[in-house]
Amino acid sequence: MPIRTVMKANEAAAWAAKLAKPKVIAAFPITPSTLVPEKISEFVANGELDAEFIKVESEHSAISACVGASAAGVRVFTATASQGLALMHEVLFIAAGMRLPIVMAIGNRSLSAPINIWNDWQDSISERDTGWLQFYAENNQEALDLILIAFKVAEDERVLLPAMVGFDAFILTHTVEPVEIPDQEVVDEFLGEYVPKHAYLDPTRPITQGALGFPAHYMEARYTVWEANENAKKVIDEVFAEFERKFGRKYQKVEEYRTDDAEVIFVTMGSLAGTVKEYVDHLREKGVKAGAAKLTVYRPFPTEEVRKLAKKAKVLAILEKNITFSVGGALFQDFSRALVNESEKPIILDFILGLGGRDVTFGNLDEVTGICQKALAGGKVDEVSWIGLRKEILE
C-alpha cells in the first residue's frame, strides 16, 4: 500500500532513492540539499537501504565516485546544489560522454557571487550543455516521482544518460507538503534491476572505459550523446505513460493549464508553476485570457511540444529564475531556437525574476501581464525584463 504522509522535498528525494535501491551513494553536504544524504545515511544505518554510502570529501569526489561505481555496473544516486554542482562540472560531461545512468537530485539554488543559499535555477541550468537529462519538480510529490522516472529513462538502452531532478531550494526542499510514498513492490516492477550492458568492470570480460578520443573519433562519440538525447524524447513519453498506469499520476513534458483560448501564456518551471496557475485563475476571473505552461522536462528540450504550445498563444511570457548575461534567460534562448524558423510565432518575452530566493508575488506577475498586454497592443517593450528589481538600492 502506498503511504500517504507529509514531508519536505529533501526527504521525498531520499525516499525515492531508497525505493530505487541504488547500490552506491556518494554524497557531500551542501545547503539546501544536505538532508538528502543525511536521510539516506539513516536508511543505510537502519538497514532499510542496502547500499554503500561513501562520505566523500567534496562534490567533485562525490560525482567521481558515482562515475566509478556506475562504470563498475551498479545503480548509483547522489544529491547536491549550487556550488557543489558547479564543482562537479567537468565530471558531468564525462558521465554523459561515458553514458552512465547516474541520477542526481538538485536542490535548485543560486550560484555565488554573492554567496546566496536561496532558490533559483542557475545551478542546474548552467549544466544544460552537459548531455544530462533535466527534470524540474513543481512540488514534493513530483520530486519523488521524477527521481523514479529519471532512473527508468536513464537506464533505458536507447538512452543511457545521466539525469538530474531539480526542486527549488527552501520553497520545496524545506517545506512540508503531502506526499504519497509508492509501494516498494510496484517500484520494483516499474524499475527492475539495473543490468549494465556497456559499462562494467568485470575481470571475466575486461574492457577499457574512458579512453582517449582522437579527432578521428571524438565527434562520433559526441554524436551518440546527441542521439541518446533525441531518443530520450520518446522514451520519456513512454515512461510517463507507464508511470501513470502504475502509480496513477500523470506527467507531461510540457503541462498546460487553461491554454486553449489563452492570449498570454506564462511559461515556467518548478514551484513557480504553482504560483502561476493560481495567478492564471485570478486573471481569468478578471476576464483576461491567460494560460500557463510548465516544463517538467528541460533536457532534452521538448521542441515539438513547445511548437504546439506556441500555436495557441499571441504572447509567450517566459518567467525564469536564471540569467545568461547579455542574452537573457536559458528558457528564452531555447524557446527562441525552437520557434525561430516557424512561419508564424507568438511574441516571446523574457522575464527574469526570483533570483537568489526573491519571492515572486502577484504584484510581480501583474507587472509581467502589463508588459505583455502593452506588447499585444503593439507597444514597444524590452525583450528581456528584470521583474521585482529593487531599483531604490541600485544607482
Added chain:
Amino acid sequence: MAESPFKADIERVEKEYSEKMTVGATATIPGSSVINKTGSWRVFIPEFNRDKCTRCFLCYIYCPEPAIYLDEESYPVFDYDYCKGCGICANECPVDAITMVRETK
C-alpha cells in the same frame, strides 16, 4: 617455436578490430594495442646471443613494452614487431648477451 603471450590478442584484433563507435566510446578488446607495431620506432635493434644468456630474466623484467617474452626453456625471445630499441635490456644484461646495433632497414 615460442609463441608470444599476445598471440591470441593479435589474432583477435586481426579479426575483430573496428573503429565503429561503441556506447560510451569504450575500448572493448583487451590488449588491442597490439595493432600498433611500434617496432617501426627503432633506430637501434637488440642482438641476442643465446649462448651467453644465463636466464637471469632481467631483460624480461625490465622491458617496458614488453617486447621480450620467454620460450619453452625460459630463454628470452625478442619481439621485433614491438621493440622500440631503448637498449635497457642490453644495458642491464649482466653477461653482455645483448648488444644494441644500429638497424639498417
Added chain:
Amino acid sequence: MAVRKPPITTREYWAPGHAACAGCGCATALKLATKAFSEAMEERYGDPNAFAIAQATGCMEVVSAVFPYTAWKAPWLHVAFENAAAAASGVEAAWKKLGRKGKILAIGGDGGTADIGMQALSGMLERWHNVVYLMYDNEAYMNTGIQRSSSTPYGAWTTTSPPGKYSIGEDKPKKWVALIAAAHQIPYVATASIGNPFDFVRKMKKAAKVDGPAFVQVHCTCPTGWKSPLEKGVEIARLAIETGVWPLFEIENGDFHNIKIQSPGGGAKVKREGGRVVAIEFKKPIEEYLKLQGRFKHLFKRPEAIDQLREQIKAMWKVLGVEVTLPKPEE
C-alpha cells in the same frame, strides 16, 4: 636442460603497442605492478584476475587507452586528472555490493596525485577503502610537457622551473607523498623503484594483500623529462637508491618510530640497532646519479646547490629515523 622459472608470473595485463616513449620507466612499473597484483590475487583469492584499475589522466593513461584500442587486459577506468582515488572509491564500493572478491588498483602519476589529486587521495585513504594507490613518480607533470610538480626534486630543470640568472631550477625540496599517506595511519605505505624491481614487486604484493588502503610510490625514470640516455633508465633509478636520493622504506599503520628501511646497496654501510636501521654511510656520491641526467646539468656549475640537495636528502632520512653520511666526489 632444466627449465628455470621466471621470478614473476608470465601472465600479461599490459600489452605492447602502446605509445610510451622508448625506455619509459613508468611503463616498466605498470607492467610489473599488474603482474604483482595478479600474483597477490591468486595467492589471496585463488583468482589471478581479481582486480580492476582506476587511473588518472597522465602519460600512462594517454599512451595506453586510445579509442578503439587499449593496452590493458584488466578492467580499466579513466575518469579525469585529479580523481583516480575518488573513482577507485566508487569502484570499490560497487564491488563490495556486487560481492566481487579482489582489490582495486588506483594509478596516478605524481602529476595526478601529489598536487591536484591530493584531496581525493586523502579522502580515499581516510575512508579506509580497500584500494592500493600506486603513484608512479617521474618527478614532474610529464604528459603536459615536463612542468614541475611538488614531487620534483630541488635543482631540477623543468619547463616551469628552468635554471637561469635568477633561478637554480626547482627551488623547493621534494614533497614526499608517501609520508603524507603514512600520516593517515593506513596499513601499508612503501616507496619503491624500477631500480629494484624485486623489492617493488614484493611491496606491491604486500600492499595488495592488506585489508584496507595501501600506498606505493615507485620511482620511474623518464628519459624525455630527465634528459637521460634511454638505455640507462634502470641504471639511473638504481643509482638514486644507491646514493641515498631515493630511500626505500615501508611504514605500517603510521608507525613512524619503526620505519622499515631496505638496504640501498651500492656499497653503502648500514648500521642497525635493535633490528632498526639507525645510520647509513653511503659510498656513492649523489653526483653519480645527477650527472647522467640533463635536468641536473646546470648544477655542476653551482656546486653549492648540490650541497643544498645533499642537506635536504639528509633531512628526509632524519624523518625516517636514519642518520646518513653522503660523500662528496673524490677531489
